[in-house]
Amino acid sequence: MGQKIIAKNKKAFHDYFIDQTFEAGLVLRGPEVKSLRGGKVNLRDGYAQVKDGEVYLYNVHISPYSFTTYANQDPMRVRKLLLHKREIRKLIGKLHEKGIALIPLKIYFIENGKAKVELGLARGKKLYDKRASLKEKESKRDVERTMRRDR
Template identity: 85%
Template sequence: MGINVVCKNKKAFHDYHIDQTFEAGIVLKGPEVKSLRAGKGNLRDGYAQMKNGELFLYNVHISPYSFATDMVQDPLRVRKLLLHKRELRKLIGKLHEKGIALIPLKIYFIGNGKAKVELGLARGKKLYDKRASLKEKQSKRDIDRDMRRGD
């Protein structure tokens, strides 16, 4: 009954400050589910946006399932996200702020076989923030290496 992570957006943590995360269901068609189970998803340029009071996921690439015979899917099609109304109302106010984006962080399957997307409310980093976080990551790695050696 664990979580099976399909794909992660590692670049999002480098390019954005993630303030808050949300879990949303995603509306998929049959071949897309099979393709995701095979691990063929890419979140790199993806984002979520409100349209007519509903939330949609854009630019998420799910490769076509090779054994699907009935229909060929557009890999970059717009997919609807499923959230509770209370969460949608909370998001509407925050998305109107300047510099805030809703970025998919990972796609995963939960125990009952449903696909979920973890969305992050993100604020873009400046170049000096990226440098500082890289420097901090490198120093943490050096400290951990020295601790393992016992120096």
């Protein structure tokens, strides 16, 4: 499966436990697609919510395309996500649990040129969980360093 990754939300993996992921299509306007191709997107504060049986993406900043001939759209506008009805019903059930959020993990283009967003069902980490994951990451890095030195 050939996909060109545009942006990743690395902070999400630090701040949340990701339980499950979903792939959704994005409803975009022409200049937004051009900006995405240029990599001008920020997922850091983004989240998704289910509203009236549809899923929307909030706080994702797609910079305005500089070469457009008409007025640019709002870079922080709410964007509709395309999911199957059964996936939306499943999300509604999961999001009613306490402490669960729907976070965008990455935006990418698939082979036919369509933009997709990977959403993760996330549970917030406590401070001690974040520290533990940092220690684990550092220990893995140290082990890899020693393995490279021994070769």
